[in-house]
Amino acid sequence: MNLTSLWGILKSMWGRFKRLYRERQKARWEAWERKHKEEIVAYVPPHGPVKYALYLIGHRISWTQLPDWLLNSGLIWYWASWPLYEESPSSAFIPLTETTKHILLQELRDHTKDFEMEGYGRTFLFCGFSSSLEAPLSESAIEDTIQEFVKYETGSLQVMIKMIGDDDRTYLYIRRVVDKIVEQWLEGVGVDLTAARKRIRLKSLEW
Secondary structure, X not given: OOHHHHHHHHHHHHHHHHHHHHHHHHHHHHHHHXXXXXXXXEEEOOOOOEEEEEOOEOOOEOOOOHHHHHHOOOOEEEEEEEEOOOOOOOOOOEXXXXXXXXXXXXXXXXXXXXXXXXXXXXXXXXXXXXXXXXXXXXXXXXXXXXXXXXXXXXXXXXXXXXXXXOOOOEEEEEOOOOOHHHHHHHHOOOOOHHHOOEEEEOOOOOO
């Protein structure tokens, strides 16, 4: 065997080694990413609902599926959205119905387009009320109900969902004793809140 042949063999072996190394590193990264994105973190305040952080909307549920997923939850929904740099909704809450879901879909399209291009988009807040709610609610009634829910877990509000414009995670605000309808609805997309391994104590709840 001459030096040229030996060099060719060594070069081929090195190429195979690099390919195997890259494939192994890629598999490790994908496994870590899957595990990371399946993780649920619970933020537990002294009183009020528990705040859960997880990769949900845009991951377990696509943006286009979101309106129907909410409508099929058994809850009555209102939503508001606002630019990232504003701290609170600049527009009124909108009741989510079959006739208004196209408005939400357009807002979600704008959000995903901006997020992909700029790294940030709009912030969304969804409020899910029990089906016994006497709709429609006024703007002030929704705001009062949110404050009541956040402080005492009382009232007709069962769950809040917040998506922050520059964060890929979804934040769920849910009563400590989860309503059966909410529990089954979340389980339908593979979310088990009892699987939250990481629990962080809070002095107060920020929403």
